[in-house]
Amino acid sequence: MIQFLMNGRIHTETDLPADTTVLQYLRRDAGRCGTKEGCASGDCGACTVVLAEPEGDTLKYRTVNACLTFMPAIQGKQLITVEDLRHRGELHHVQQAMVDHHASQCGFCTPGFVMSLFALEKQKNAFDVTHTQHALSGNLCRCTGYRPIMAAAQAICEAPQPDQFDADTQRTLEKLRSISTSEQPVTVEQLAERYLAEPDSRLVAGGTDLALEVTQRYQRLPKLISLSHIAGLKEITLTGQAIHIGAAAPLSECLPVLHREFPEFGELLERFASQQIRNQGTFGGNIANASPIGDGGPVLLALGASLLLRCGTQQRKLPLDQFFLGYRKTALQPGEFIEQIRIPRVTAAARQLRVYKVSKRLEDDISAVCAAIQIEIQNGVVAHVRIAFGGMAEVAKRAACCEAQLLGKPWQTATVELACQALELDFTPISDFRASREYRMQVAKNLLRRCHIEMTSPETLMRVTHYV
Ligand SMILES: Cc1cc2nc3c(=O)[nH]c(=O)nc-3n(C[C@H](O)[C@H](O)[C@H](O)COP(=O)(O)OP(=O)(O)OC[C@H]3O[C@@H](n4cnc5c(N)ncnc54)[C@H](O)[C@@H]3O)c2cc1C
Ligand code: FES
Ligand code: FES
16 A cells, blocks of 8 residues: 555545556546656656655755656655646646746656756755756756756746645644555664565666666566665765765765765766765665666775665674675675675875766766776875776676786886776777777776876866866
């Protein structure tokens, strides 16, 4: 059974298959076709809807892709679609701003943009170009261009207006709190017990990877265990030594903490997929899917992260180096799951993290190559180095030969050139539609050279994101 709030009413669904997406439900079962299906793979944002859930005595609004969200994830939440915005015959002011600024032509993308702008306005921040670009990073428009849409965003943020959702906050909170708890696990212990008893079930955290099996490969996933309702898996805590990230914490919640500790990790996360996907996707899913082009793997390897794994009542700690076994193969045993990702905090002021993502688009694109370099220079000599790449092998992998060429050597061009040659011993990349093997190898070497130039002549601006 799934219960959620929509259009002021609690809906109870008892017969839905667990792998029904919110988009399928809206368009097919609820007759709400305002939410569009463009790509069904998280790339276009036409299906953007907003989920609201209690946060203290108020509501937190966030965008998600309805095409990638399975129905169990909306249990106990308010589902807001574009149909809900019009009130007493009047357009919502977000919709009106889109009209006023001529920000819609064919209109196919428009409901998605409207929902992203609606969630942006609910954050009640002053207008900021970068922040708005991030909020819209998962919405594509082919007709209008982004200038009028940005103008609409600016108008909305500069003159926010209370709406029917603000007026209804208390009633909405009461209704959401009256919804009975999830049939899905709500504690880590319940999850551990259930997964051990049914190890053939598929775990679903954000679903931003798993849902593609349904929408792109037309597979059925009859046995799903949702991690969405387990508060203990969403905690992010800092100790003196480490950052502990719950495996099901949404990436958008991890971003501020990681940005503070490792600014370049934060910058990478701002380019990780789109706002909608970051609101759903998790590091647990990113690591467990063991994708060779996932962005979490290389950075976490360079930072020396480890995983807390759990099977039933047994827990074990495993360095991430030992987790990826082969193409999409991991060290997870049947019934075992990732409980936490642990990242050592850096105390040495001289230790730096550099992260480089090379993709065809700046936002909402998967890496062709991703490099992460943790390095410390003492008296001109490399005193510590961990380098890892994504997109260069069948798994995210450290560059052991390259590291050996650098460690203990003077941090100078000649050393870097030898380290570049060593990358040929570390990796034999493949060609695919993202990049050729030659390109990948050349880019990997150039990223190491770039790291050296950035560190030795910081006045040289090397990144588009820093000078455009
Ligand atoms: C349009 C688009 C853009 C994307 N862009 C990027 C990008 O820029 N960079 C990038 O790295 N990835 C990207 N991805 C991939 C995906 O969004 C990320 O890998 C995300 O972090 C997956 O997390 P999730 O919680 O959604 O995983 P899910 O889909 O929920 O799960 C993925 C897999 O992990 C398993 N799993 C989940 N949690 C656990 C756990 N705690 N323990 C054990 N197994 C678990 C699931 O059973 C499943 O097999 C993109 C995806 C899309 C659709
Ligand atoms: S339909 Fe394109 S992102 Fe969902
Ligand atoms: S108005 Fe046509 S795709 Fe945006």
